[in-house]
Amino acid sequence: xxxxxxxxxxxxxxxxxxxxxxxxxxxxxxxxxxxxxxxxxxxxxxxxxxxxxxxxxxxxxxxxxxxxxxxxxxxxxxxxxxxxxxxxxxxxxxxxxxxxxxxxxxxxxxxxxxxxxxxxxxxxxxxxxxxxxxxxxxxxxxxxxxxxxxxxxxxxxxxxxxxxxxxxxxxxxxxxxxxxxxxxxxxxxxxxxxxxxxxxxxxxxxxxxxxxxxxxxxxxxxxxxxxxxxxxxxxxxxxxx
Amino acid sequence: xxxxxxxxxxxxxxxxxxxxxxxxxxxxxxxxxxxxxxxxxxxxxxxxxxxxxxxxxxxxxxxxxxxxxxxxxxxxxxxxxxxxxxxxxxxxxxxxxxxxxxxxxxxxxxxxxxxxxxxxxxxxxxxxxxxxxxxxxxxxxxxxxxxxxxxxxxxxxxxxxxxxxxxxxxxxxxxxxxxxxxxxxxxxxxxxxxxxxxxxxxxxxxxxxxxxxxxxxxxxxxxxxxxxxxxxxxxxxxxxxxxxxxxxxxxxxxxxxxxxxxxxxxxxxxxxxxxxxxxxxxxxxxxxxxxxxxxxxxxxxxxxxxxxxxxxxxxxxxxxxxxxxxxxxxxxxxxxxxxxxxxxxxxxxxxxxxxxxxxxxxxxxxxxxxxxxxxxxxxxxxxxxxxxxxxxxxxxxxxxxxxxxxxxxxxxxxxxxxxxxxxxxxxxxxxxxxxxxxxxxxxxxxxxxxxxxxxxxxxxxxxxxxxx
Numbered sequence: 001x002x003x004x005x006x007x008x009x010x011x012x013x014x015x016x017x018x019x020x021x022x023x024x025x026x027x028x029x030x031x032x033x034x035x036x037x038x039x040x041x042x043x044x045x046x047x048x049x050x051x052x053x054x055x056x057x058x059x060x061x062x063x064x065x066x067x068x069x070x071x072x073x074x075x076x077x078x079x080x081x082x083x084x085x086x087x088x089x090x091x092x093x094x095x096x097x098x099x100x101x102x103x104x105x106x107x108x109x110x111x112x113x114x115x116x117x118x119x120x121x122x123x124x125x126x127x128x129x130x131x132x133x134x135x136x137x138x139x140x141x142x143x144x145x146x147x148x149x150x151x152x153x154x155x156x157x158x159x160x161x162x163x164x165x166x167x168x169x170x171x172x173x174x175x176x177x178x179x180x181x182x183x184x185x186x187x188x189x190x191x192x193x194x195x196x197x198x199x200x201x202x203x204x205x206x207x208x209x210x211x212x213x214x215x216x217x218x219x220x221x222x223x224x225x226x227x228x229x230x231x232x233x234x235x236x237x238x239x240x241x
Numbered sequence: 242x243x244x245x246x247x248x249x250x251x252x253x254x255x256x257x258x259x260x261x262x263x264x265x266x267x268x269x270x271x272x273x274x275x276x277x278x279x280x281x282x283x284x285x286x287x288x289x290x291x292x293x294x295x296x297x298x299x300x301x302x303x304x305x306x307x308x309x310x311x312x313x314x315x316x317x318x319x320x321x322x323x324x325x326x327x328x329x330x331x332x333x334x335x336x337x338x339x340x341x342x343x344x345x346x347x348x349x350x351x352x353x354x355x356x357x358x359x360x361x362x363x364x365x366x367x368x369x370x371x372x373x374x375x376x377x378x379x380x381x382x383x384x385x386x387x388x389x390x391x392x393x394x395x396x397x398x399x400x401x402x403x404x405x406x407x408x409x410x411x412x413x414x415x416x417x418x419x420x421x422x423x424x425x426x427x428x429x430x431x432x433x434x435x436x437x438x439x440x441x442x443x444x445x446x447x448x449x450x451x452x453x454x455x456x457x458x459x460x461x462x463x464x465x466x467x468x469x470x471x472x473x474x475x476x477x478x479x480x481x482x483x484x485x486x487x488x489x490x491x492x493x494x495x496x497x498x499x500x501x502x503x504x505x506x507x508x509x510x511x512x513x514x515x516x517x518x519x520x521x522x523x524x525x526x527x528x529x530x531x532x533x534x535x536x537x538x539x540x541x542x543x544x545x546x547x548x549x550x551x552x553x554x555x556x557x558x559x560x561x562x563x564x565x566x567x568x569x570x571x572x573x574x575x576x577x578x579x580x581x582x583x584x585x586x587x588x589x590x591x592x593x594x595x596x597x598x599x600x601x602x603x604x605x606x607x608x609x610x611x612x613x614x615x616x617x618x619x620x621x622x623x624x625x626x627x628x629x630x631x632x633x634x635x636x637x638x639x640x641x642x643x644x645x646x647x648x649x650x651x652x653x654x655x656x657x658x659x660x661x662x663x664x665x666x667x668x669x670x671x672x673x674x675x676x677x678x679x680x681x682x683x684x685x686x687x688x689x690x691x692x693x694x695x696x697x698x699x700x701x702x703x704x705x706x707x708x709x
Contacts, residue, residue, distance in 0.1 A: 053578040073583045081579035089576055091514040092507060096489035103493055103503035104580050128484040130514070147579070 002065065004029045004154050004185045005050060009059035012045050019045040021209040022059065027187055027202070029153075032180045034200035034217075035189040038235060042209040043189040044084055047158050050187070051081050064154060077105075080147035084158035084189075088142050090132035094123070097131055101146045110149065117145035120175075121168070136163045144172070148179075155179075156187045161195055173199050197227040205234045242349060245341065249353040270361055274369035281373025300387075301394045301445040304363070308398025311358045312406075347474050351467055354399060363395050390448035393459040397444055400466035407470040485514070501590035504582075508594040511571040518567075522601055529560055530605060547618050551673040551680060554606050554622035555666050558629025561602040565595050565634050566645040574643055574705060584705055585698035588638055592694060595634055602626050621680035625673060628683035629666060635690030636661040642701035 005027035012020045020042040027033045037043045048054045050061055052072025061068045063075045088097045095114065102110020118124045121141040126134060131142065140163040147155055160176070161169045176186050176199060190196055196203055197217065204214040213234045220230045258267075284296070339346070367388045374384055408416040430436040439446045443459040489506055496502040512518040533556055537549045544552075568591050577587060606626040610619035640657055641648035648654050665686070672679040 048578075051579065053575075073581050073586075076579065077581035083575065083579055086575045086579065089507060089511065090571065091511045092489060093485050093487065095487050096485075096510070099487065099489050099493075100503050100507055101580065104582065128486065130483045130485065133482040 001029055003027055004064055005033075005187060006062040007046075007050070007059070008061070010046070010049060010056050010061055011058045012042075012049055012054065013057045018209050020049065020056075020206075023206070023209075023211045024059075025204050025211060025214050027185065029185050030180060030183060031201045032176060032186045032199055033188070034196040034203040035187065035206065036191065036193065036196055036203055036231060037189075037206035038191060040208075041206040043191075043206055044158055045209075046206065047081075047083075047156055047187075047189050051079065051156055052076060053083075078152060078154070080150070080152035080155035082140075082143045082147045082155070082157040082160065086143075087139050088131040088134075088146070091130060093128050093130055094118075094134065094138070094142050095127040097142060098145055098149060101149055105150045107150055113149050113151075114145065117141075117149070121145060121171075137165065137168070140164060141168075152184070154185045154187065156189075158189045159192075160188050160190065161192070162190075169195075193228045193231055197221075203227070205231060207235045242345065245346065245349040246352055249349055250357060253353060253357050270365035273362060273365040274372070277366040277369025278373040279369075281370045281379065282376045284373075284377050284379065297448055298445060301391060301442065301448060304391045304394040305398040305442070305444075307362060308358075308395040308400075309402045310398075311354055311362075311395075312399045312402030344471055344474050348471050351399075351403060351471065355396065358399075359392065359395070363392055367391065386448060386451055389456075390444045390459075393444035393447065393456075393463065394442075396463045397442075397459070397466075400463045400470070403470040404466040407473055411473065483514075499593055501586065501593055504587070504590035505594045505597060508568050508571075508591070509597070512567060515571065526560060526564070526601065527605065530557055533557075533560075534609065546613065546615055547677060548674045550610055550613070550615055550618050550622050551625065551677065552670050553609070554626040554680070555629055555670045555673075557602060557606050558626040559633050559662060559666065561599065561626065561630035562633030562637055563645075564598045564601075564630075565591065565637055567598075568594050569643050570646050572643070584643070584702040587643055588694065588697060588701065591643065592634065592638065596631075599627055599630060602630055618677055621673065621677040625669060625680040625683045628686045629662075629669070632665065632686035632690045633662050635693040639693040639697045639700070642697060642704065 003026035005025070007023055007025050009022045009024055010020055011018065011022050023042075023046065035043050035046060045054070049056050050063060050068060052068045052075050055069055064078050066075050066078075068075050088094075089100075092100060095118075098114035098117070099110060102114065107113065118127060121144065123138050123141050126138050129138075131139065134142065144160075147157070161172060164172060173195070176188075180186055180201070188196075188200070200217050202214070202216050203220075205212050213230075217227065220227060223230075367384070370379075370387060371381075371384050373379075374381065405416060405420075408419055427441050431438045431441065437446075439449060440455075443455055443462065447455045447459055489503075489510060492509060493502045493506040496505050499505055530553075534553055537553055572587075574584075574587070603623050603626070607619040607623040610616065610622050615622075636658055637645050640654050640661075669680070669683050672682065
């Protein structure tokens with residue numbers, strides 16, 4: 001089975017700065033893949049390229065068999081995306097926003113699915129609140145719901161748990177594991193290593209835009225190392241290089 | 242306090258120069274002065290058709306409004322910037338992170354707004370007025386008095402908004418009670434007490450007739466409002482969460498004939514709930530149109546009424562094209578990049594929403610034709626206004642994509658926009674002035690408009706994915 005994500009020598013420059021430098025990686029179906037790296041390592045740029053939000057300076061990426069640069073809208077039709085910073089539109093209520101997403105994605109059962117998410121993420125009482133008045137945590141819940149509303153086979157999430165309280169973090173982690181068990185694929189970007197160690201099956205480490213490691217988490221842990229120690233070592237290597 | 246004031250002044254400058262570009266923004270006071278100088282020169286001619294008292298009142302009302310808008314923008318600045326730049330904050334909102342009290346920060350904020358906008362708007366306007374005196378023949382004493390009364394009018398608007406926001410922060414009921422009491426007092430004083438209504442707006446009364454008590458009253462009101470705002474400031478706002486029943490579904494249903502019904506329904510709700518539909522229609526469309534109509538009316542003695550109407554319709558079309566910016570100011574492209582929508586979809590949907598707003602243009606132009614006793618000109622004038630609006634919108638989309646409010650401050654874009662629309666507009670106005678029937682030729686502008694919009698898809702898709 002071909003990988004669901006294939007990046008080939010993916011590079012992105014912003015002026016003189018090379019945010020991502022010739023990164024090649026494969027993500028297999030059914031994995032919970034963690035893209036790790038310190039602040040400014042190129043994680044968000046990588047996700048934005050993989051979802052067609054920005055075009056690579058050179059190199060290519062295929063997602064679900066489609067060339068992202070050539071067919072960005074078709075890719076976004078199939079995948080779910082939670083960006084790091086973007087918020088839902090200010091002047092729609094939470095319920096209206098999910099209704100908007102359902103209509104844009106042409107979902108027949110949008111209302112029922114939205115109802116399930118309000119219930120699951122425990123923010124039913126915020127249904128009729130304008131998005132601009134929601135707390136960060138609730139906005140994150142809403143963004144989570146919109147990303148999974150169409151039941152995508154692949155979801156790309158930038159910092160998935162950063163605004164959730166510990167109880168909600170646990171619930172969401174369990175959801176992600178179950179999603180992968182059911183055949184879905186998750187690609188997350190995070191710098192919280194404990195989360196990656198707990199839920200990821202595979203990780204890649206970016207440092208200063210370069211890929212310094214890619215492989216299964218089990219392999220790292222089998223070497224009797226914690227992911228944190230391994231990460232620091234890898235980043236140190238990257239820095240030396 | 243002094244350091245905070247200086248930092249806030251710098252911050253305000255950077256907000257504006259980031260939005261509009263340093264040079265463009267630095268030239269803004271010069272532009273204000275030039276417009277004021279032109280107005281000053283035209284004043285004797287305007288005074289022939291419009292009573293001098295009315296002109297004076299309108300200018301004072303404009304300064305009052307300007308003060309209120311500055312105050313309002315200051316208080317809503319974070320939200321405005323968040324819409325435009327994503328995450329943003331200001332020193333004024335940092336009381337929880339700086340070792341300074343809310344009151345102290347707010348006092349510096351009031352001082353900053355006062356000084357900054359006096360320098361940016363009020364003083365350049367007064368300088369322009371003064372520079373026009375050799376041609377207008379206005380005595381220096383008149384300019385001196387206008388300088389004082391207009392400054393006081395501006396500060397009255399500013400301090401009133403600060404007071405109202407402080408009251409609102411305590412309780413909406415308190416705000417309603419104070420406003421109700423104010424209206425009641427005004428009715429009692431003018432209706433029962435027989436007071437001249439101009440004294441309700443002391444800066445204007447001062448302009449009409451200088452007196453020390455009126456000057457002290459104007460100053461006293463500003464001082465009182467500012468002092469109460471600072472003294473009773475609270476950072477806790479009531480009713481922070483706004484709740485609404487689901488209007489999106491029914492609205493999208495009503496628009497289901499359109500390909501981009503969900504996006505259009507969102508645009509309508511954005512405009513409506515932000516207060517933008519009423520506010521923008523009033524201040525960005527009807528107010529400029531009113532000013533243009535008054536200015537054109539001055540030419541009534543040398544131009545036939547129908548010709549004035551045609552000129553007005555053409556200019557109204559250009560102003561109507563700016564409705565496209567109303568629709569784009571709520572969105573950053575990022576809010577759509579995780580949905581299966583391309584740049585072309587967004588441009589098409591915004592253009593469809595723009596068309597949805599055009600009854601405002603049609604009613605304004607057609608209505609004015611009928612009200613001014615030219616019912617026969619209503620249809621050609623309306624067709625001309627709508628065609629120019631669609632064409633100018635097409636030009637704007639081609640030149641600025643989904644970023645009109647930012648890109649329009651680029652000198653290159655501004656010049657290209659003038660080149661695209663200027664000759665076409667002048668040609669159509671000239672032709673329609675010969676015979677109103679030629680106004681119908683303007684419908685052919687739909688073709689280049691649609692072509693420009695089509696060309697803009699690839700142009701902006703490439704730009705956005707390369708630079709964002």
